[in-house]
Amino acid sequence: MTDSSEKFVAAIDQGTTSSRCIVFNQDGAIVAVDQREHRQIFPKPGWVEHDATEIWSKVQAVVAGAVAKAGLRADQLSALGITNQRETTVLWDRSTGKPVHNAVVWQDTRTSALCADLGGTDGQDRFRERTGLPLASYFSGPKAAWLLDNVPGLRVRAERGDIAFGTIDSWLIWNLTGGTDGGVHVTDVTNAGRTMLMNLDTLQWDVSILAAMNVPEAVLPEIRSSAEVYGTAVGQLAGVPVASALGDQQAAVFGQACYDTGTAKNTYGTGSFLLLNTGNRPVPSKHGLLTTVGYKIGGEAPVYCLEGSIAVTGALVQWFRDQLGIIRTADEIEPLAASVDDNGGAYVVPAFSGLYAPYWRSDARGVVTGLTRYVTKAHLARAVLEATSWQTREVVDAMYQDSGVRITTLKVDGGMTKNHLLMQHQADVLDVPVIRPRVAETTCLGAAYAAGLATGVWHDLDELKAHWQRDAEWTPRMGAQERDREYRNWRKAVERSFGWHEEGAEGA
Numbered sequence: 360m361t362d363s364s365e366k367f368v369a370a371i372d373q374g375t376t377s378s379r380c381i382v383f384n385q386d387g388a389i390v391a392v393d394q395r396e397h398r399q400i401f402p403k404p405g406w407v408e409h410d411a412t413e414i415w416s417k418v419q420a421v422v423a424g425a426v427a428k429a430g431l432r433a434d435q436l437s438a439l440g441i442t443n444q445r446e447t448t449v450l451w452d453r454s455t456g457k458p459v460h461n462a463v464v465w466q467d468t469r470t471s472a473l474c475a476d477l478g479g480t481d482g483q484d485r486f487r488e489r490t491g492l493p494l495a496s497y498f499s500g501p502k503a504a505w506l507l508d509n510v511p512g513l514r515v516r517a518e519r520g521d522i523a524f525g526t527i528d529s530w531l532i533w534n535l536t537g538g539t540d541g542g543v544h545v546t547d548v549t550n551a552g553r554t555m556l557m558n559l560d561t562l563q564w565d566v567s568i569l570a571a572m573n574v575p576e577a578v579l580p581e582i583r584s585s586a587e588v589y590g591t592a593v594g595q596l597a598g599v600p601v602a603s604a605l606g607d608q609q610a611a612v613f614g615q616a617c618y619d620t621g622t623a624k625n626t627y628g629t630g631s632f633l634l635l636n637t638g639n640r641p642v643p644s645k646h647g648l649l650t651t652v653g654y655k656i657g658g659e660a661p662v663y664c665l666e667g668s669i670a671v672t673g674a675l676v677q678w679f680r681d682q683l684g685i686i687r688t689a690d691e692i693e694p695l696a697a698s699v700d701d702n703g704g705a706y707v708v709p710a711f712s713g714l715y716a717p718y719w720r721s722d723a724r725g726v727v728t729g730l731t732r733y734v735t736k737a738h739l740a741r742a743v744l745e746a747t748s749w750q751t752r753e754v755v756d757a758m759y760q761d762s763g764v765r766i767t768t769l770k771v772d773g774g775m776t777k778n779h780l781l782m783q784h785q786a787d788v789l790d791v792p793v794i795r796p797r798v799a800e801t802t803c804l805g806a807a808y809a810a811g812l813a814t815g816v817w818h819d820l821d822e823l824k825a826h827w828q829r830d831a832e833w834t835p836r837m838g839a840q841e842r843d844r845e846y847r848n849w850r851k852a853v854e855r856s857f858g859w860h861e862e863g864a865e866g867a
């Protein structure tokens with residue numbers, strides 16, 4: 360039985376591989392969780408799609424599951440927050456509510472040639488000043504343009520106003536608030552900022568970029584803050600205010616209580632995303648980072664971040680497990696790696712979708728280098744884990760070069776942080792302590808916090824900060840000489856990955 364004065368907030372985390380719903384109490388503690396995976400669709404090398412209809416039905420199922428496990432009725436929820444895999448692009452018909460094509464996922468590289476064309480003589484930097492982003496297949500605007508050009512008849516329907524564009528937050532909010540029967544078509548600044556269509560200063564759609572990418576304004580959602588009531592849910596959550604939306608990495612910043620300028624977190628999932636809070640002004644990057652909105656609470660000033668996006672970290676462990684079959688579960692990598700003292704001279708650069716930060720090289724492909732007869736699967740297991748910590752080190756160095764901020768501790772979260780060997784190596788190669796909080800579900804927690812702030816469950820950031828508690832800490836142990844030698848080797852390995860893929864050639 361629950362105390363009737365107690366307040367609860369639910370958050371939906373719609374991620375790349377699964378959807379989760381978590382119910383939190385007023386202390387920010389987890390009351391119930393439900394989670395379901397959805398299909399990964401790979402129609403061609405380099406293409407990754409999701410079925411947005413399947414995602415919506417999985418989301419409905421996990422909401423029902425979490426609310427039931429919590430022993431609550433929907434009307435006992437004070438608010439619902441949304442957080443989501445970013446950039447993944449859905450176009451749907453406003454009158455039928457059906458997607459016109461599978462969603463094109465953030466990892467999908469089909470727009471590489473389109474991005475190269477759009478860059479023209481300015482190259483990757485054409486829209487960087489206005490959007491904070493390099494032209495890369497990662498972002499949503501070119502994905503929408505590709506769909507408009509490749510789904511027969513779609514452009515005409517879009518220009519007539521019959522089609523809606525959205526990242527997953529928009530798709531979910533529209534469905535939650537009624538869909539074809541009055542659903543609201545909105546997005547928040549953190550998600551809009553990943554389309555490459557939003558101006559970072561005005562936080563509005565940039566009409567000249569829309570024209571350059573040939574994306575009609577009629578398809579776009581309204582851009583709102585990350586924490587405000589967008590609408591009221593219908594259906595199973597009837598009456599619950601839908602009160603926050605944040606991209607998952609920004610939600611983790613919020614859930615990790617990185618509210619002060621200079622604080623940073625790294626989330627280790629399929630990929631890894633390190634965000635540094637840079638305060639109320641966007642800091643441009645000259646070293647391969649993204650400038651992105653961290654969050655915006657209602658009418659308050661936006662908070663910006665520098666972001667180092669790494670496409671493949673946990674996904675490399677999955678590859679080691681599923682494609683090579685060397686381990687049966689992800690957890691087995693740690694004892695295997697711990698059975699040897701070092702990587703035996705081997706390095707793995709997981710440039711499966713090219714390399715993201717700080718290189719943004721779509722011509723890179725994965726390499727395993729340094730092989731000799733001495734190298735065993737245990738050395739490779741180490742090299743697989745070390746690929747994550749070295750990629751993070753490169754991003755941390757770029758953060759310092761761009762912002763002058765030297766990270767003194769790194770807050771971490773995500774599925775890979777249960778791997779002690781990896782977290783120790785991370786502390787070693789950064790030479791700073793790495794700290795994991797007690798509530799590891801920082802993404803959902805951030806969305807819940809934002810929704811709770813918008814509805815008066817919590818009152819200010821200080822209240823939220825007081826919830827944060829340390830669970831584990833790793834302190835650096837590696838000597839400087841070893842660190843520097845290994846870093847040099849890692850960078851040599853990265854150079855070996857460049858220039859492999861030629862656009863238009865066979866294969867991915």
Ligand SMILES: Nc1ncnc2c1ncn2[C@@H]1O[C@H](COP(=O)(O)OP(=O)(O)O)[C@@H](O)[C@H]1O
Binds near residue numbers: 376673675692777778
């Ligand atoms: N013990 C482990 N050691 C290293 N990596 C792990 C371990 N357990 C899970 N992972 C990796 O963590 C990732 C899952 O983390 P999660 O935060 O759930 O990711 P996402 O939200 O991106 O789906 C997977 O890519 C998996 O390979």
Ligand SMILES: O=P(O)(O)OC[C@H](O)CO
Binds near residue numbers: 443629
């Ligand atoms: O769903 P995740 O955790 O893999 O995160 C994906 C990122 O938002 C992509 O930008």
